[in-house]
Amino acid sequence: MTTGLHKNLQVWSNGMFEGFDMGKMSEMMSQMQEKAKEIQEQAKNVQFTAKAGGGLVALTMNGAGEVIDLNIDDTLMDDKEYLQILLISAINDATKMAEENKKSQAMGMMGGINPFANK
Numbered sequence: 001m002t003t004g005l006h007k008n009l010q011v012w013s014n015g016m017f018e019g020f021d022m023g024k025m026s027e028m029m030s031q032m033q034e035k036a037k038e039i040q041e042q043a044k045n046v047q048f049t050a051k052a053g054g055g056l057v058a059l060t061m062n063g064a065g066e067v068i069d070l071n072i073d074d075t076l077m078d079d080k081e082y083l084q085i086l087l088i089s090a091i092n093d094a095t096k097m098a099e100e101n102k103k104s105q106a107m108g109m110m111g112g113i114n115p116f117a118n119k
Contacts, residue, residue, distance in 0.1 A: 032109065039105045040064065046101060050093035052086040059090040065098050067091075
């Protein structure tokens with residue numbers, strides 16, 4: 001009787017993974033983790049500015065998704081509803097920019113393989 005583990009060992013020993021170097025795989029994974037950390041740090045230095053209402057609201061976000069600046073024109077202070085709409089728009093636009101940047105960075109790290117492509 002063969003157990004699941006025994007079957008897996010048979011596949012391994014029968015040459016399915018012949019020439020596969022676990023040490024190199026581990027080294028590659030470590031390099032990818034280091035690169036990912038480096039990209040996260042660099043993302044904090046990238047800025048994206050989204051404007052709404054023809055520039056009445058301007059929101060700046062860094063690549064890590066943190067809002068780092070917000071400018072609201074004084075004329076909006078009396079129209080709370082319009083201000084809310086413009087803030088939501090600017091936040092959504094800046095978030096999309098930051099996410100696209102993250103995807104682009106990830107694709108670069110993976111050598112152009114696009115895991116985000118629609119199938």
